[in-house]
Amino acid sequence: MATTRPLDAREAAAFHALIRTHARVVRILEAELEAEQGLSLPAYEVLAHLSEAPDRRRRMTELASFAVLTPSGLTRLVDKLVRDGLVERQRCGTDARVVYAALTDAGFQRLVDAYPTHLRGVREHVVDRLTPAQLDAVAEALGPLTTGDGPEPSAADCTEPA
């Protein structure tokens, strides 16, 4: 199997669809969220992920692997969310290296406010344009690529919040 065979039309179409559609969709969603709620898409995603976590908090590393950010990018984003009062940092009692990002009440409320905007955008620009079969196909095709060779970090192991 020559892995350096040029892309055929089908392969190129799939790849370009992925790249271009993502760019376009993300730009639109981001613009809407920013205009109506003053929140960037990564910020929204972090708040949303925290809201679903036990005690509404997560370790930085966990958050980084879930979010579309490197650790350093996450640090800066959380800096900003802390400045805005939406998140607070908590240290871990059993491992002083670990930092938790925890959703504040204000952060939760902000997420609640922003949810309709985000939901509408996702539906309007992506989800409602696909059939159920297409939704499944996209998830099944693309999902495994993400979990491929990146080790999945295990759950939190810190008992004392401090």
Place this chain on the structure above:
Amino acid sequence: MATTRPLDAREAAAFHALIRTHARVVRILEAELEAEQGLSLPAYEVLAHLSEAPDRRRRMTELASFAVLTPSGLTRLVDKLVRDGLVERQRCGTDARVVYAALTDAGFQRLVDAYPTHLRGVREHVVDRLTPAQLDAVAEALGPLTTGDGPEPSAADCTEPA
């Protein structure tokens, strides 16, 4: 049809797969291309698109709509490619507002050198992990989203290169 109904599991899975997979794949491809060829992914895409164009040149606007960049982003990217000698700007004889970006010989050669790296990355991280059916499904599902409400700019209309 309540368009504000929360995303069900299938819808959420598809959307997240799109967002996360793209982020991961692009980061890897970009890192490989940068390390081995000293080229960013947007730069590669611009060179590749130019190489396929008649006379190996395109109007800035065309390029911007194809590439994953706004016009201002494209201006800066082309600035850089010009500095590196890979592209040159040409003015249009019949419409002085129009600027063409044209691939230089050096630019073409650079693209030829970088092609194997890019191809290998795309195969390894995306295309070779999908079945033909999945490739078609992704292209058919995602492709239409890109051409949806964005007007497709028509072909070049400039006769004299100058």
Place this chain on the structure above:
DNA sequence: CTAAGAAGGTTGCGAGCGCAAGTATTCCGG
């Protein structure tokens, strides 16, 4: 007990790029 190494986060630095405003050119109504 101690030193080496790994792991979790954070920072210095700089590149990339979007938005809004600006410039130059062309189009069009009267």
Place this chain on the structure above:
DNA sequence: CCGGAATACTTGCGCTCGCAACCTTCTTAG
């Protein structure tokens, strides 16, 4: 022909974020 609107691109500004280096804390071998 003339002036306003549209088009094509560029620039000022500022924010985001990745990489590499760094600090701190934990782990483990000797």
